[in-house]
Amino acid sequence: MRYITVLPEFIPMEEVKATVSQILPEMEIVNDLSLDKYEAEVLVATTFTKLSRKELEKFPNLKYIQIASTGYDNVDISYVKEKGIALCNIPIANKQSVAEHVIAFSLVFLKDMMFLNQEMKSGNWPMLTGSRDLEGKAFGIVGMGMIGIQLAKRLLPFNVTILYYDIRRMKEEDEAKYGLNYMELDDLIKNADIISIHLPLTDKTRGMFGEREFSMMKDGAIFINTARGEIVDIDALLKAIKTKGIKAGLDVFPEEPPDFNSEIFKMDNVIVSPHIAGVTLESQQRFLTETISNVLRYAQGLDPLYRVL
Amino acid sequence: MRGYDAFSQTLKDLKLLPVFGNPGTTELSALRHVEDYVLTLFDGISVGMADGFSQFYGSPSIVNLHSVPGLGNSMSFIYTAKMNRTPLIITAGQQDQRHLLMEPLLSGNLLSFVGENVKFKYELTKAEEIPSAIRKAKMIATTPPTGPVFLSIPMNLMDEEINYEKQDDISINYNTNNKEVLDYVSEIINSAKNPSIVFGWEVDFFNAFKEAEELAEKLGCAVYSEPLSHRAPFLSSSKYFAGDLMPGSTLINLKLLQNDVIIFLGGDITLYPYLPSPILKGKKVIFLGMNIQPKFGEFYNVNVKIFMRELKDKIKRKCNFAKPLDLGMTTKIANERSNMGINYVFSKIKKEFSSYTVVDEAVSSSYILRNFMGYSHNTYFTAKSGQLGWALPAGAGIAMKHNKTLAILGDGALMYSVQTLWTLKRYKIPLKIIVLKNGGYVILKSYASSYYPDMENKAFLNFDLDIEKISSSFGIESMVAGNDMDELKWLAEGEEPKLLVVNVDRSVPKLFL
């Protein structure tokens, strides 16, 4: 069987080659797909390599594509469907990283870090601060999937009240285990001091947080989005930031990279990061391990896990 | 002298008592004057007990099985003894030769039945052979590579009259050395860029821990233990010990990625499950030892204890490795306390039982057990074969003379040889038992989650047992551990066998790639 891995240029090739030769010597490693034709049955790639119809047509024998990340927007889905190729991602490597990122956003706001940091670097010693505790706050998790659970687990020792909403309610014993209170979405929005979104982008979730939802939020509440930008109506959010003192921690945007002239980037109440909540050195290592495991699974004659198509 | 007296006298002369067994009519004649017999209520248990006894005390032992049924019931234990390289003399009665042609009840081709699982097998043809056949059997069992041998003894021989000749016990001396190999291996290590040593179970067999530690100290590089070692391979407290190799080619390759030369001392490679990476390709791999059967690379037959002692003076220091402290474990333990996570449970067991010999059939928790309980001389035993049901009898065999023996078993593992509890009670064997109760075959669930995720929740991977009742029905005192695990103190107290059930976290760990 033939295997090929396409790596972006910035990854050290020689090191990877030395390692891969000890794992799967049949694996070829390349930087681009510039040849006309490839014999490989298995293609491993990151999201940095565009796999449109044009590239994929070069692989007449292709049976399985493994993308070494959660997202796979770089792959031409219709071509993959048409040819019956197995497409897999790695959905399990970065959930703890995202959960930590959400807690970081919350704490930076609650502890007034940005302000204090700014003041001291300007030579001031502020006597008063709006710093708050996370303990005792009501933390609303919208979407209780793998990331939601990781977040809940980490919040429990902070002694927060955890509210959650999901289209499917969990079993009672699991709710008890993680200390979760189930609420309908509107109730959660009204009661939470902090709201964090952990939903996939679907027709139902697109624009799920709009003017109506923000109007129900507590004044001064913290709103965090590390899921998908399109779930939130950014103009409605902007308005809520201005009128209700909502604080927003945003890792994702409707368009990425976003228009930096947008008012969002000028607000004190907004902290942003460039869609990297799940990207840490440690999560990259887990992506690598899981990718290797899945390709080996295929090489062993088993069905690879995490098939999305 | 009658055959049965020749039999019992030979066992005395060759220091082969006690006999472990479960007899039938075809063996009664042989046992007529045997003075020291340990009865087990399932045939295989006697082989498991003899295995533990033999390994711990460093001397071969003898088992008495009942013809085809007894041998059949014991096959997996015999296979384990073969993999463990345990010198055992397994005997079974054969039907009366005078009507074998009639294929009477309990007759059968025992030699073909025992198959390739023994080094030597023989069916005695006349009573005169009783002493010499047993002596030959002992000699072959104890000659490297050591292992089980089998004698089929027709029942009628025992009543025949023979002239008994006293058998001199065999003398075993493993102190061979090979200077050429020593020069060759030291040269390879000295010219290596980044050598590593993998120690194996023979370090325990020869009690060569001091030599192994001094060798590692001189070399200065990270050292490992062979995958799934069935005895202690190295002092795990040593700063050079970088842990156990895992039994998968990919995992071994990744661990030894930076090494160009890998020397296996008294150990071998055991793989499970299949992974497609060709093992240690392009590296110089040398196996050294007496009882091992390497599958690739180079192999030289040496006594590792003597070899290491001399190798140390011939090699140069190559690295400055020191194992980093695992301070994160404290957090893990604290986190796992409320739900009886395995790290928490073992942190508690370790406190109470650190001076004990541990016999391990903790299965999905075995790697954590190894990590916590550690390795040193005669402190760790498990089955090399993957058989379940071995640890309880083997622990019983060890505890016959060693009152600090602890068997740690999964709730599944307990049930394969649970009748051992009766033997413990009957012979007042002070074995302490911990059963890690997780209500199912967790390792199979873990395998399923890696390879067939739809199977993880299959009903047939779960069961619920009332282990306390089972234990008390054999007359063994038992308790269930509370969250503080204070019951461990109760378990350690006293000279009677006891069993502690620990209800552990039931979540499924990721154990496969």
Ligand SMILES: Cc1ncc(C[n+]2csc(CCOP(=O)(O)OP(=O)(O)O)c2C)c(N)n1
């Ligand atoms: C004699 C025998 N039968 C079956 C097996 C297959 N097997 C391997 S592990 C295992 C499950 C062990 O369960 P348990 O002892 O409860 O440990 P856990 O995996 O739950 O930690 C089984 C059934 C075996 N190894 N040996």
